[in-house]
Amino acid sequence: MTVRLRPTLAALPAYVPGKSVPGSIKLASNENSYGPLPHVLERIAAAAENVNRYPDTNSSELMDALAAKFGIGSDRLVVGCGSVSLCQQLVFATADEGDEVVFGWRSFEAYPIISAIAGATAVKVPLDGQTHDLRAMAAAVTDRTRLVFVCNPNNPTGTAVSGAALLRFLDEVPSDVLVVLDEAYHEFVTDPSVVDGTTLLERYPNVIVLRTFSKAYGLAGLRIGYGIAADPAITMAVRQTQVPFAVTQIAQVAALASLEPAAERQLAERVAEVTAERGRVTAELRNAGYQVPDSEANFVWLTNGPAEAGGIDATAFAAGCAERGLIVRAFADSGVRVTISNPAENDKFVSAAHELRA
The missing domain is CATH 3.90.1150.10 (Aspartate Aminotransferase, domain 1)
Known part of the structure; x- marks a missing residue:
């Protein structure tokens, strides 16, 4: 047996x-071919001396630094083991077996995997050319939909939806459906028509924006990312689904050093x-x-x-x-x-x- x-x-x-x-x-x-900045490497080396100790499970110092950077309360923030971990926690927090998770396809490969692990049904909406078809994604939302992922810029096509298109989409999605704006590549955006998701949070309290230190900051191997929401209930739900001590102290120290002016x-x-x-x-x-x-x-x-x-x-x-x-x-x-x-x-x-x- x-x-x-x-x-x-x-x-x-x-x-x-x-x-x-x-x-x-x-x-x-x-990956970022340039790696972490020199002073960040120094902080990583110093932090390694204390790996016999558990990390701060709340990432308190980093949360305070991010709160200051974005001018918000720390209760609207959550730090995770990379933004992909936060994606999984958000699905766990919103979707039960039989519920639906909607996303464009092709998009980030983890979306269908984490949906299946949670027992949710993945609803893949074909891209329009190489870009998210937001009208079709909005039409795919049903009374069983609990979460929608919008990867912007999209991985793997690199395309981004305009702010105007995103606003129309968010207006159409029911307010009880969580919309996750996965902005892992936000720092590389140069098109002025692409909106910064964090500027939309007050208008759309059912939105959470995810960012990462893996790409632009060159910390992919340390696994650390964060989420920002208008509604503290969303970030609290993410914290409730997190494995204790998921974010190492070395990762927290490196991210904190990366945020210095x-x-x-x-x-x-x-x-x-x-x-x-x-x-x-x-x-x-x-x-x-x-x-x-x-x-x-x-x-x-x-x-x-x-x-x-x-x-x-x-x-x-x-x-x-x-x-x-x-x-x-x-x-x-x-x-x-x-x-x-x-x-x-x-x-x-x-x-x-x-x-x-x-």
Whole structure:
């Protein structure tokens, strides 16, 4: 006799991380190639001396720093083990078995996984081209819907919805349905029409905005993110579904150091370098004949389709990159996502893309 496990596990989709191949350039996981700032590394080293102690389970100092940064009460904030952990906690807090979680597809791969773990039904709404179809997503909301994810900018396509479209959407969603604005790539947005979700909270108390220190801040390996809501009941519910001591003290210290004024200025400089490289790589790819949507994240997206229309075969393209020492993230049914790295690594990718187009 074997241990009885939940039947849901048999059909649970697996999260597929970006591969790391020794000797190859990894452009598969949207990591920041620059890493943490020097003073942040110093704080990490100092904090490591106390790993025999449990961390502050409430992340009190970091919560206070974030409250000061956004000019809000700390009761409207929650810190988690990366924003993906907060996504899972929010589903656990809102959805029971048979309830629905709505999101665009393709979007962040974790959404259907965490919905299934909670016993909820994942409702996937096809993108309009490469961008969220917010009208269709609003129409997909039923009396069983408990939560809607809007990944903006969207992972893996890099596209973002405009503020006007988002406001129309939020006006249509019932006020008892939680809308999660997953803004993991917010720092890389340059399009002025894309709204900062935190500015919408007072108008829409059923919204929570998620951010992370993994991408722009270069702390992916430490797993730390946060959420901001207008309604403290939402953040309290997230805290209730959190594993005790989920956020390490090292992660808290690193995030706190990353929020210092001097660090924020250095961060802005690094982000500007990434977005400039994003524009350069996008232009190079388009000149080579690839169809590449405008990205507001730290990666670009190449779409499946006929070569004469600028498309690719995702599996073949990824294999061709791997042969040239470049690891990209292929989604066999839809396209390839490529992280924007430093200029030298970006040049190698552009060169490979030209060769694969020849």
